Amino acid sequence: MSIIAAGNKPVTIVICGSGGSGVASLGELLLKLIARRGYYGILKKSFGPQIRGGESAVALRLDTKPVHAFDDRINLLIVLNWSNYARFKHEFPLPPKTSDSSTSMLTIQDSQAGAPEDELKPMADALSVASLPFMEKAQEVPQGRANILLLGFLARCLNISLKQAQNLVTQRFRNADNETQLGLATSAEIGYALAEQWPDKDLLTIPQAQDRHTDSWLATGNQLAALGALEAGVRFAAAYPITPASDALEWLAQELPKIGGHLVQAEDELAAINMVLGAGFGGVPAMTATSGPGLALMTETMGLAVASETPAVVLNVMRGGPSTGIPTKSEQADLNLALFGLHGDAPHIVLAALSIPDCHTTSAWAVQLASQYQTLAIVLSDQFLGHSMQVMQSLGKINEQARLAKPPRTSGQETAEDTAYLRYLDTATGISPMAVPGDPACIYTADGLEHKESGTPSPEADVHARQLEKRQRKLEPIRKSALWAEVSQFPDTPATDAHQPRAAIICWGSVSGAAREAAQKIAESGDPVRVIAMRLLAPFPKRHLEESLRGIDSILVVEQNHEGQFSRYLASQFPALPFATYCQPGPQILTASIIARKFNARFTQRSRQNQEDRG
Amino acid sequence: MKAKDYKSRVKPIWCPGCGHYSVLNALTKAFSQLELNPVDTVLVSGIGCSSRLPAYINTYGFHGIHGRALPLATGLKVARPELEVIALGGDGDGFSIGGNHFIHACRRNVNILYIVMDNEVYGMTKGQASPTTPELWDQSKLTPRGPEVPPFQPCAVALAAGAGFIGRAHSGDPKGLTQLICQGMDHPGFAFLHVLSQCITYCPEQQDWKSITHEIPPVTSDRALAMQNILQDDGFGKGIFYCQPRAVWPHLPGGAILTGPSSGGTDQIEEIRQQFAVHADA
Incomplete structure (x- = not known):
């Protein structure tokens, strides 16, 4: 045997x-x-x-x-x-x-x-x-x-x-x-x-590895999220310890000084996120990392990041909740908070890392987006990704550094009146040129009070409406990004038109690996399956998702929480879309076998029936 | 630059007779005396009447959220140490909702000046008791018998928490105030300046402050003596209670400073990445 x-x-x-x-x-x-x-x-x-x-x-x-x-x-x-x-x-x-x-x-x-x-x-x-x-x-x-x-x-x-x-x-x-x-x-x-x-x-005894890779890496998701951020330009981090995010911060504390950066241990999460905003206002890409309870404490300041259009990145490594919950175990239950936890109409960016190596990609992307769009970007990871360690092929370098759209250079002799610098100018893209302290002739005061284009506070209805619309509009291009999801198909041989999948699994974040493995199992027994692992959660990539659901009539959403937070979000985006949900809270691991069983129980029979009908 | 050149064109929202006008004037005078470059100066504030001040000055500014001026200023100063960073706000902002940050900013000793304009009342929310309100002040509907707890002692707390510069000024004494602002800015490390800045709208009795403020014993670098002077003071003494510079944080090795996103060569990043490489067995 x-x-x-x-x-x-x-x-x-x-x-x-x-x-x-x-x-x-x-x-x-x-x-x-x-x-x-x-x-x-x-x-x-x-x-x-x-x-x-x-x-x-x-x-x-x-x-x-x-x-x-x-x-x-x-x-x-x-x-x-x-x-x-x-x-x-x-x-x-x-x-x-x-x-x-x-x-x-x-x-x-x-x-x-x-x-x-x-x-x-x-x-x-x-x-x-x-x-x-x-x-x-x-x-x-x-x-x-x-x-x-x-x-x-x-x-x-x-x-x-x-x-x-x-x-x-x-x-x-x-x-x-x-x-x-x-x-x-x-x-x-x-x-x-x-x-x-x-x-x-x-x-x-396991079989010999066929292609012995000589350039593999060994790392945790927390380490790679921190590395990705650093490669994308983060040079400042603020930290308040919390399981299971602390080791991302500890890694940054050790590595940032090597490249002229710095980490501050803050007195609480409120301080940590405000320190991040301070650095971001100063033009230095900055981040913090936390978990559910800390994210909850940060939400007021996250609203300030949106209103004052200050770049900020928060890595949220999810654990069992609510409250202190199960600090050392994984769950995908902070989605609602990340999407909807901000007060007021506060459009921002929410991304989810899809695997341990993907923590690198997603966190770097968050840093780039936060700077480019001058707003808050939340990266959702979880204890499983954050603490698990993986052998992977070495990861490519992040080549794109965070960049701010700065105002045009001036000679330095002008006064603010001469250049009439408008920090919150409503441009065609909605992105206003952002000066940072030290830039001549662009003096302004960032404000969480609603403000005119100049930054001067104003409670006027038209000013409010225009700035709200501008802050929402500026994020629109993100929906079109090719990084919105990893879409894969099983079996992975090129499908002929007759064998295009009619079934899909939609997932987000860390369950993506198990979902793909489940799709592999399902496909082995006959039905081709598409897996749509969503990296971009807000702004919602509606067009992309519509496109990838073309020809699909059976959809299973899987996620690791009790209430099906993503399912509800999906239903709000596509009220007419029929789909089934399997959600299971942590800490039990959501495995490929469970997903495949749930999928088969729900769809396989019907799908076979459909094929016979077609035949 | 002259003092008036540091003023912006935004009109203050403050009531007539508000002490904060004097603080605004004193700040511009101090900036002029110190020949600050407005482009390299940032005022960071929280929420409340006094926290509106950054918009009225022609330097960079950040009007943040309630209680969080100090951490925001700390992040900015650590990330951009070459900037002149001043945090300011009111007594509710700094000692109540932001009390934790006050303690830890004193401890941390980042090189910023923190000015608290203390009028012993929440003015912007229409006159509720603040942490520094007298125990039996019964003018607020929220605390009809008065706060019934002894007032917070900002200077004593600052000293206990480790601040290296602690001074008190009165908005009715613009000359003394200007001088203390300059001294606080010159101090290497965290400097705390407690400014009695009257709110005659909700506490008309504060008009008497002019007659009851007084000088204090000479500045000392002896912490125990400073504590004695603070505790023996009636809360209306003006001057510097304590001045003793200590190591400014962060203590960056080799004088390295953060120079922004372009810092850190690709070589160093490659070296950092190498820690994850697994070297295959031969």
């Missing part, structure tokens, strides 16, 4: 840790190890609420081609502690007793793992669990570590040499003293030997 079906299916390994067993760093090391061997993979880290010593788990999915999502199937489950596993039983469920996968999932428990809770016992009993002494062996080694022992063990299972695993560990802990280095190397060696004795060790 092989765990890996023919046809290069990906392999999923889940490790549930106990306090201090270091599974998170094990996951990272393992991902790096397989990246060095030319494989692709994705690593999801799951934590409980405790800061230290609580339960943590990692899921690692490896493949010979880029992998963006997780599916239901687990090939190898390692449980270091059953009571900690119980906290993850919904995220990484044991297969039901009767399913095929209950016989094909390899399960190993640590010999000190205790017993599964009563509720899990029947499933666990069906699994023929191997019991191995990881913790015990690690304790026997001076300076030994169980996670490094497991790295050695898993290296053997994945056909990676002990030497390669040890090299990686040596590099990772290069600053450790000799005794520790020795303890780590010995741990890896013992783990490797333990695997040699395990009868099922060869069942996990």
Whole structure:
């Protein structure tokens, strides 16, 4: 029996840790190890609420081609502690007793793992669990570590040499003293030997990567969102810590000074977003990163960014809500707030990152748009994208830097009266030339009060109507951008007219990877499917979406929240469009299998019927 | 430039007799004395009567939202350290809704001057008690028995929070006010200037301030002595309570300053990108 079906299916390994067993760093090391061997993979880290010593788990999915999502199937489950596993039983469920996968999932428990809770016992009993002494062996080694022992063990299972695993560990802990280095190397060696004795060790072997890529990257979505922003010109960031956005800010704090930039840790989110506006007003592209509760605090100032036409970028890494909700788990539930949270008529830009590498693209685009259109751009990411780490092909550089439309140069001798600089001039495009302090003869006061073209406050109806219209009109061209979505088709062979998809999945943000994988599954059983993964959420790209829905009569919208926030938004844009919705809140992962099942339950029969009718 | 050249053509919305006119005049006089280039000067304010001031001065300005002048000014100054940045607003803006920012701006010590025009009342919303309103001031329908809590002590809080320059002036003493503005602007780091600026519309009794304001003991760099002077003062003493420069934030390594979006060569960006590269096994 092989765990890996023919046809290069990906392999999923889940490790549930106990306090201090270091599974998170094990996951990272393992991902790096397989990246060095030319494989692709994705690593999801799951934590409980405790800061230290609580339960943590990692899921690692490896493949010979880029992998963006997780599916239901687990090939190898390692449980270091059953009571900690119980906290993850919904995220990484044991297969039901009767399913095929209950016989094909390899399960190993640590010999000190205790017993599964009563509720899990029947499933666990069906699994023929191997019991191995990881913790015990690690304790026997001076300076030994169980996670490094497991790295050695898993290296053997994945056909990676002990030497390669040890090299990686040596590099990772290069600053450790000799005794520790020795303890780590010995741990890896013992783990490797333990695997040699395990009868099922060869069942996990993944196929050789065909094209060994030599230029791969390993990064999280938060890191890439920060990098994209920096490459697009961000030189100032303001930060208030919040899970799961803090590490994007920490990365910026470290990297910005290298290029003459700066990060300020603010006293709260209200300060952070106002600092961003201050820098933006000064002509320096600026951003902050936050999550739901912080975004809520920032909304008043986001209205100021719109009214004063000041560029500002907010990366919102979503977590379970409302209120404190589930800070360490993913959900796509801040869409309503991002779209509608501003007071007054406040048109602004809302984008969603579609994958970990796409955090780079989308965040850079947000920086460019915020400057070009002198307004607020919100990027919606989430805990899954932000914290998960992925092996990917190296990303291309962002070539387009943020640019402000500045007023024409003057000699510097003129007074403001001479040039009659109008900061909020209603131009044909609606974009007014923006001077920044230091520019001669363009002095003005930015204002959140409604204002005339000069910036002077005015409560007059015609002034208000005109400025409202101008601020809305200036964003219109964004709707036409080619970056509005990633549209893909399954099967991906060029479809003849007769085989154009009649079904589509519409999604946004991080579920796009799973949606594409679902479409692949659906297409394998006969029906071609189009996936429209929306990156531009506001202003709404109505024409583009209409175009890509041509010929489609079955639409499933999928998103990871309880109320179907995007579905409602879509219905408001297209009141006559028939579509079905599958929404599921976090933290349970919205997988390809779930999406495919929901799709098939809803459409496949009807679609087959239609085809027969046509035949 | 003469003082009057720093005034814009926008007409103030303030009531006749408002103390803020004097602050506006004193600012333009101070700018003229310091020969500030209006193009490189920015006034940042919050919301309230006094926060309208930036539009009345012919420099760059940002009239932001209620309570947030300090963080906005901080972001601007850190991003563009070569600019002269002044934050200003009222007592409600600075000590109530913006109180947290006040504390942390004192701590952070970014090189800006913060002027609070304190009239002990919310004027723009028609006369409610502010954090500095006397405990038994019962003229507001919102607090018919008075605020019933002791007034906020801005100078004591500023000192406790770490401000390196703390002064108080009175709008009825334009000469002293102008001088303190100049001194506050010269101070390296965060300077807090508490200006008693009367609102005779809602608090006509403040017309008496002219007769009750008085001099204070000489400026000190001794923090304990300064605290003693502040606490012993009746709230109407004018002058500099404390002046002791300390390291200005941010402490940028090697004197590097932010020069805008074009800063940072492609080489450095490439180096930053390289941290994500995985080097394949040989």
